[in-house]
Amino acid sequence: MPNARIAFPERTDVSTLMSFAKELDYYSQHDRLIIDMPNKVFCGPFAMLLLGAKIRYLKEKCKNLHVIFDNWDSLPYLSHMGFYDMCGFVHGNAIGQAPGNSRYLPITRLRSEDLVEKPTDQFEEMQDLLQRSVDRIALVLAHDQYENRDLYDVLGYALREVLRNSFEHGETNRVYYCAQYWPTSNKVEFAACDFGVGVRRGLSRNPNFRFDSDKKALECSLLPSVSGRTHEPRRSSNWFNSGYGLYMTNRLARNGGNFVICSGSSAICMTPKTKANFVTSFPGTILRVNLNVGQIGSVQDRLAEFREEGKEIAAKIKGSGNRPPSAMSLLLRRDYAPSNRGRR
The missing domain is CATH 3.30.565.10 (Histidine kinase-like ATPase, C-terminal domain)
Incomplete structure (x- = not known):
């Protein structure tokens, strides 16, 4: 199937996240999926884990699917927290690499x-x-x-x-x-x-x-x-x-x-x-x-x-x-x- 482009959710309430996780299944049959990252978004622990795990699963399950993040450097916090590594990419900190602190x-x-x-x-x-x-x-x-x-x-x-x-x-x-x-x-x-x-x-x-x-x-x-x-x-x-x-x-x-x-x-x-x-x-x-x-x-x-x-x-x-x-x-x-x- 042809390439597809979708926008990373700018809202991370439960309803939006659940809908986006289901929507990703539709694009699993495409050859290339480009995910446009917003310039600003609040992404808590649950949102990062949910989306990171889902994208990682699709990449591993669908060997012909090529996932690309566009503008991923706009959200350095995600890189720091190991989100992209969770997704299956070598970008930013690896899972567990950031030292963490009391926050x-x-x-x-x-x-x-x-x-x-x-x-x-x-x-x-x-x-x-x-x-x-x-x-x-x-x-x-x-x-x-x-x-x-x-x-x-x-x-x-x-x-x-x-x-x-x-x-x-x-x-x-x-x-x-x-x-x-x-x-x-x-x-x-x-x-x-x-x-x-x-x-x-x-x-x-x-x-x-x-x-x-x-x-x-x-x-x-x-x-x-x-x-x-x-x-x-x-x-x-x-x-x-x-x-x-x-x-x-x-x-x-x-x-x-x-x-x-x-x-x-x-x-x-x-x-x-x-x-x-x-x-x-x-x-x-x-x-x-x-x-x-x-x-x-x-x-x-x-x-x-x-x-x-x-x-x-x-x-x-x-x-x-x-x-x-x-x-x-x-x-x-x-x-x-x-x-x-x-x-x-």
């Missing part, structure tokens, strides 16, 4: 093998090793784990559950993340994505949760006690799959912020008062957690509140098994210590 973390790749940092780590559970990495990320954005304890706690919890979800359910060994803190508005956003099997296929491992659409699967995944593995034997007393991770995370995010999840042909955006569905196209799964720092409050109190509400909801879900939330899906890092639980 941002660039697009970074985390592989399961990266979690093993010393010989004794091979005897630890993956989730404990993941928590160690998550603690470092949370500390960068929270600045001080004691002075900004609530922010540190909510970041540590939400990041752990989001990244854990990719490794445990996405059937992938790598995940990408990016984060930004805006002190003026007192907001934090982090996003994570993977090129795994997606939510619908992940849930389908459980015969009770096999859906005929990505939309149904996404909506169900955000309910308590819903998981593709809740029917499986428990392999760990601390980290078994109770299906509460995404439920608790989206509830924390909506406590003054918002939560977005996208997989396959569907996406959901949830705020404290609204829920919106979008038709889109994304390989794997991508999530966004947007927090209003001033409205976080006591994370322990919020988790206790959401846990009780979750139990009532789970009791009404057919096939959930109504398992109680696993200990680690409810507790924060400071409430347990691996060294005190004995060697497994």
Whole structure:
């Protein structure tokens, strides 16, 4: 097919991003796709990951498609954050190359093998090793784990559950993340994505949760006690799959912020008062957690509140098994210590 030229979105609200991600599929059959970059655009962590991952996927899937960015030097921030490398181009910083600081973390790749940092780590559970990495990320954005304890706690919890979800359910060994803190508005956003099997296929491992659409699967995944593995034997007393991770995370995010999840042909955006569905196209799964720092409050109190509400909801879900939330899906890092639980 002939060449095509499209404009990079100048708005990066959820609706615009989802439409653009779907529109890109149409151009995958062309020989050459030129993407015109605007002179100015606000592009947060979620937008960078979503578009970077989608363009990278198309380039790898469609070997005859030649993608060109026109005017890409107009947005040096994207180059600095590793966006073009995420897209599959050698331009600007590589993924994870930018040093990051207390205001941002660039697009970074985390592989399961990266979690093993010393010989004794091979005897630890993956989730404990993941928590160690998550603690470092949370500390960068929270600045001080004691002075900004609530922010540190909510970041540590939400990041752990989001990244854990990719490794445990996405059937992938790598995940990408990016984060930004805006002190003026007192907001934090982090996003994570993977090129795994997606939510619908992940849930389908459980015969009770096999859906005929990505939309149904996404909506169900955000309910308590819903998981593709809740029917499986428990392999760990601390980290078994109770299906509460995404439920608790989206509830924390909506406590003054918002939560977005996208997989396959569907996406959901949830705020404290609204829920919106979008038709889109994304390989794997991508999530966004947007927090209003001033409205976080006591994370322990919020988790206790959401846990009780979750139990009532789970009791009404057919096939959930109504398992109680696993200990680690409810507790924060400071409430347990691996060294005190004995060697497994």
